[in-house]
Amino acid sequence: MHGNQRGDDRGLNVASDGGARLALTFEHRGDRLIGLGFVNGVLNLLTLGLYASWAKTEVRRKLWSFTRINGEPLAYTGTGRELFLGFLIVFFLVLLPIIACGVAVGLIFAGNPTALTAYQAAIYVLVFLLIGNAKYRAQRYRLSRTQWRGIRGALVGSPGRYGWTYFWTIALPVVVVAGVAISVALAVNQSAAAITLVAGLIAALWVLPWRANKLQRMMTADTRLGNLALRYDGSSGPLYRRYFFAWTGSALTIIAGIAAVLYVVISSGSYQQWVVDRTPPSPQEIAILIAIGLSTLAICAIITAWYRASQVRHFAHHTKLDNAAFHSSVSGRGLAWLFVSNWLLTVLGVALGLSISGVLLWFIGMTPGLPTEPVTLPVASALQGFVVLAPIFIMTTAMSTFAHFRTTRYYVANLALEGTVNLNAILQSQVARPKRGEGLAQVFELDAF
């Protein structure tokens, strides 16, 4: 359109082979998205969540724009409308049928626990089958909406293939362990089988580095920047040295967590109370169990941070673009702190929200004649509920947007590209862009990005 495009990258660091060195930076210039998160919280609340797709899109446009290659920003070209339509379609094609089938099965097989359990299990398997597919589709959508200098990204493989690999690499070990446990149950006794099951599942965690590497290879090999393919040449071998510590630590933590739950249940006589008498556990008891569960997960997340960091570095190191390789300096300490601090931000969001709710309630409490008559009660309840939940909702949205910003900043700021890329040889992607995106991932609440 404007004459022939002569490669003209004056000002760039051009190497002798005609390629350019690319500097990756994260430049937010003081904007930490807290304000945007707050505004999005208010708008989501006022539109009963219908605005969420547009809110998410604006956050992404910011984060993409903060991410720079040689000072020039990435552009996110997706729209709220695309996200919303993608979600609506999946809602009506997947989620609503699942809900409707659940109700129908519940009515037809009323009082037949075996049929209901079988149905539940089938739904779990179906959903798990769809998760890898959903992740792939979400990544495909995002890449197709990511541009640098107008050149689009793309993901050219099949979501079904990725989804199936995602599924069987977990399902197979689990089925094998379950099979062994059942044999033990038949040959020895049930408690030996239970121990076999727990031990087997913990041992099965050893497939994770292999699996992660396999999935990363599929995803990376399918990724294109314009017409240029990314290459991946990593194997899972080097991951296992660090994984040994992560696995040992997590296994001990999980066993300690199970032991703690058993201790609480048995020592307080709760077993008698909950299982035999079927008394619902008291709020304190529920709180203790939730605390044990959450701290087990948190300790695991912190313990595995060093492994996860080494995995990110490994993946980056083995990802090649033209004559360049990625390099990540993400550290275990960094990821552990990111986890803890983002978690504290969530707590802070709830605390801030609750304080605001408290002040508002105090004001309403001062209002004489708060309606308590049965007829007006639903209105009063709705009002009270709104007063309590609205500030929490807004503050947690603001804080989670900030947390999202911090996570992205950490990963991008620690990413570099070493070597050169011949930019003029990268041509625009000819891959058709998906029309709508991410519906599946949204329905399953897969990730925040």
Add this chain to the structure above:
Amino acid sequence: MPSSVSNKPHSEGHYARYSDGKTAGARDANVALTSRGIEITLDDAYGNFVWPYASLAAGEPLRDHAVDVLLSSREVPGASLFVPGQSFAAELKHHAPHLTARAERWRNARPWLGVTSLIVGFFALIYAAGWSPIRTIALTLPDSWRDRLGEQAILSMTDGYKKCSAPDGVAALKVLTERLSKVSGTGRTFDVVVYDWSLMNAFAVPGDQIVITKGLIEKSQSADEIAGVLAHEMGHGIELHPETGIIRAIGLATAVELMMGGSSGTLANFGVILAQLGYTRSAERKADLQAIRVLREAEISPKGLGDFFKRVADIEGEREGPTSRMRGFDILRTHPPTAERSELVRRQSAYPSTPALDASSWRDLKAICSVTTETPKPDKRETKPTEL
């Protein structure tokens, strides 16, 4: 700003980098804001052209202190223009106000604010008109479905407990149930079963079915108390609360999934629970009012119901109503404060009444769990009495 992109101003207009979107290369450009649009002059004499303001899209919404701008235009799909420098961004805002964050947000949120107002208005109207769509659906459910739902609920909640089936006790319970059912106004006789379960509990399930536990019968001091509890649970049945509860739960879950899809699910679920609690408390009040009516028409004293409330209060350790400062936390209750409920009973004017059961029937009812039956399995519903 990395050194790779120089920020030096050109002789006229602003320095920029232009990419045509065909390769990842870029070339220097000079841009100026004119009345027609952005005039782009490429350095190497490939000519100049204009991107009209209305055709522009920005990489991120323009903000007050933007230090650079990434633009694209519908005129040249794929092409992009990166303009470093604060002054250009500030000037552009005046020419293309539709690119500002505020304008974009308003454009995107306005339709949904409208939709939300309509939804809220619609529900307000329904509420004002006193029409309950959920109740309407519940009323159209065929009795066979309601029975089925009820059986399923009973099976799932009493799984593992035996049914109390001492013949004299069952007969006594039948007398009491029929006496109350006759005045319930539903035209159906309630189906009441007792389970050998030490927890003190009673609940109504769809299809006019009620479950009470051995624990509840043991802790009751008179047949009037049992009558009060039964009348209260029948109140739920008359108001179709079990049916509407299920429909509401399904409807709310669906609506929340639809509205909150992809955003913070946990908080939304908490909202659903609170909404449910709100309904539960109002339902309890309605059931109490029905119970009082049923008891009056069956000529049974409401004192039993009041005594029962008091006993529950003693067990819960809640003797006083909540202090006024705690009013805000009423929202977390499933039942109205017990003091309030006892007060409701006390306010009733006196009417002639007879005991709910005679002394010997009451003794029989107390002993209803001396014989128990295995809960029928769904596959073969034969019952086999077992002596305790």
